[in-house]
Every structure is written in structure tokens, then in C-alpha cells.
Amino acid sequence: MKTHTEYLWFETKEKRGYINITSQVEAAVRKSGVKEGLCLVNPMHITASVYINDDEPGLIQDFDDFLERLAPYDLKGYRHHRTGEDNGDSHVKRQLFGREVVVAITNGKLDLGTWERIFYAEFDGRRRKRVVVKILGE
Numbered sequence: 001m002k003t004h005t006e007y008l009w010f011e012t013k014e015k016r017g018y019i020n021i022t023s024q025v026e027a028a029v030r031k032s033g034v035k036e037g038l039c040l041v042n043p044m045h046i047t048a049s050v051y052i053n054d055d056e057p058g059l060i061q062d063f064d065d066f067l068e069r070l071a072p073y074d075l076k077g078y079r080h081h082r083t084g085e086d087n088g089d090s091h092v093k094r095q096l097f098g099r100e101v102v103v104a105i106t107n108g109k110l111d112l113g114t115w116e117r118i119f120y121a122e123f124d125g126r127r128r129k130r131v132v133v134k135i136l137g138e
Contacts, residue, residue: 087123
């Protein structure tokens with residue numbers, strides 16, 4: 001079995017951001033030489049997420065609005081802020097969107113649905129963070 005690991009780095013200018021990383025993950029799959037297997041994509045930070053959905057700006061804004069309604073940025077509303085942090089909402093948003101995705105690799109390519117794209121979601125930006133891409137297979 002082959003394995004291949006790459007790290008992608010991101011630093012958003014805003015507190016929240018959504019970045020289509022499909023092409024970077026596809027490049028890692030090509031580089032790995034794996035024809036049949038699995039690709040794990042995981043942000044290595046507790047205030048970020050990786051998810052799969054459509055790359056449509058209205059939908060992405062709908063996601064952001066939805067998350068802000070459920071876990072609004074509020075400097076006084078989170079017990080986590082007692083530690084000196086100001087990102088309690090970011091931790092909750094990450095739990096709502098999940099941690100990582102796993103995508104099948106078939107014939108050397110990501111086996112995504114027609115409109116599916118892989119996104120990095122940042123909920124506490126303005127600092128450098130990394131994503132691991134781990135590829136396993138034959």
C-alpha cells in the first residue's frame with residue numbers, strides 16, 4: 001500500500017472565510033500515484049473545518065449566515081472567553097461543520113459528485129493554519 005502526506009497552509013485576512021481547495025487536493029492525489037484508495041483532508045486546528053459542498057457564492061454566504069445565527073460572535077456570551085480567548089463561537093462553528101472529509105480515489109482521481117468541491121472553512125482567521133492531506137491506497 002502507498003501512502004502520501006502533504007500539508008496545505010492558509011491564512012485568511014478575515015475572521016471567517018471559505019476556500020475551495022479541490023485543485024490542491026487533486027494535485028496531491030496525482031503526485032501520490034495512488035489509483036484506488038482514500039484521501040483524508042483534515043484541518044489541524046480546532047477553529048477550522050473541511051467540508052464538501054457546491055461552490056456557489058450564494059450558498060456559501062447562506063452557510064456563513066446560518067453559522068452566525070447558531071453561534072454568533074459575542075465577546076461576552078461564551079464561557080471559553082474566561083480563559084482569555086475571544087473565539088468561543090469559532091469552536092462551536094467547527095463542531096457544527098465537522099472536522100474532516102474522506103474522499104474515495106478511483107482511477108487516480110477524487111471520486112466526487114458532479115457539483116461536489118472540497119472547502120477549507122476558517123472560523124478564527126488572521127493567522128497561519130495548516131491542513132493535512134493523507135492519501136492511502138494502491
